[in-house]
Amino acid sequence: MITRTTQDRDRAIHSALEAARWAPSVHNTQPWSFAVSGGEISLRADVERKLRMGDPSGRELLISCGAALFTIRTALRCEGFEPIVRVLPDPDRPSLVATISLGEAADADEHTRALGQQIERRRTHRAGFTDLPVPERLVDALTREARAEGAKLTPVGSPEAVEIVAALTRAAQAAQSADRVLTLEVIRWARPPGSTRTDGVPADAYPRSAAHTDPYFAQRDYAWRHEWGAEVGQEQTTATGVVALLTTRGDTREEWIAAGQALQRVLLDACAHGVSAAFHTQALEMYHLREFLRQEVCGHEYPQMIMRLGITFDDGHSVRRSLPEVLG
Template structure:
């Protein structure tokens, strides 16, 4: 009989390396025997930007995919029940680990990217994301019940950039948004293990065409990693919307799982993703994007894929004891 407990702790350590909005890491895990339960940590929800908890659940869905992948990398098979108890909405999934097959090459290769993957907050090199590579990235999301809609037309790209930039202007002028950003963007020199650290974003954001405004995590104080100068001007990369056919909590979890699966595949090819959630955090703009660019599918994230124009930036995660409770 396989000794499960040490393996399952390692699986949770993998799960926490999922991306999350402002690196809030809004998840908690309970380990009991061969079962891992995933819960949303509502204290870490962005009350201003994410009042319904949609992005919180997308983040938790990404952690859930890491959990499933980590189990398969251990030769275990995850049996997942999404939202198992309607009376406990923050209980997002029960995952039972049962004996499975030895991991195949695909599983091992994807699992190897879990702690290498990083979010990007700048421009991309001119190296294109080739159609076969993009097709593989897109197929990963579809395996989880989500899909990507690529912006190909220059006017669509420009419109999405303009909506993002308008939302960024609105949020910068709204004190409650600004306060929330400040809460999750600590000053250099601290010891926090969450939030957007100053080493995880560039000191200056290079201009791209079209240009997508980045969040001002430094709040005008000049924090951030030093830019890497390249001979060629940076590009915006491939612009995509991650969408689902409906817009319920289960869909948000599926979107997160599809997102993470795609991000790990992209990381295998050396690509990274930049996230632009501003326009989807303003209900009127999200509705406009849905109607005009998504064919009535529900947009969950706006991303750019490409080859990073900077060195790999840093990230932090909370220690295991802060996110894991172990039962009998």
């Protein structure tokens, strides 16, 4: 029988919180805070970091928090504890996303450890990919990973469907770029060169001018009216990669959190195999375009994330707030 001491428990909680800081979030807003009471972690949504124009419902905020929740679960398992999770446990505290307590002591399996090793290595990619193909067997494995968390990952197979998704992304980006308030909200999270901020998107983590994939998937214009961003070797990074949709059957807060957990599980497994992801949420932030995707492309399931999966040799750069900053 495996036994764990109070010191083991405290070390596991500390490791889990350190890991949770590295979860992905829209524009790297890091919209979460944590509290610890005894052997229980509380994960809370930080509504002050919600995108009030782009994400008024808080859907992307809760997807981000769901990714942090899966990260905590994985880190606790790597530390030898089985997490006991309660999602949205208190209707009177809507910002309380989940509580996580430490259950029985158990050694993590090889797959869980492999995921845990990628938590701080994973990076969001914001350009095109190399021409190296993503193995079909890996895509199949990623669909199983999403299913294990209650979501569905569907690679978009036909060129016609890929073009539809790309066209909707371009349309949404064009509409949002014409909206000054939305644009200002996006660039609020774009860090200029030399910035010491520990949130948002660093200047060397997005291209100064987007690589034109075929079909073209429009990128967020973090360099709007500035000479910010990294120079990208266009000849090396123009492949689209595998386009995939993450969906859920319903569209409740619980399912948004489940989508976030599925997303992080997929991303960590992809990273373990040398595959990165680029995200395109523009069309999902516009009701009519999201509904079109749901009915015409997603088989009436609700699209929660649009991503491209591919191989890049750009390690990228990211920043995170320190643990004291996210402990409340």
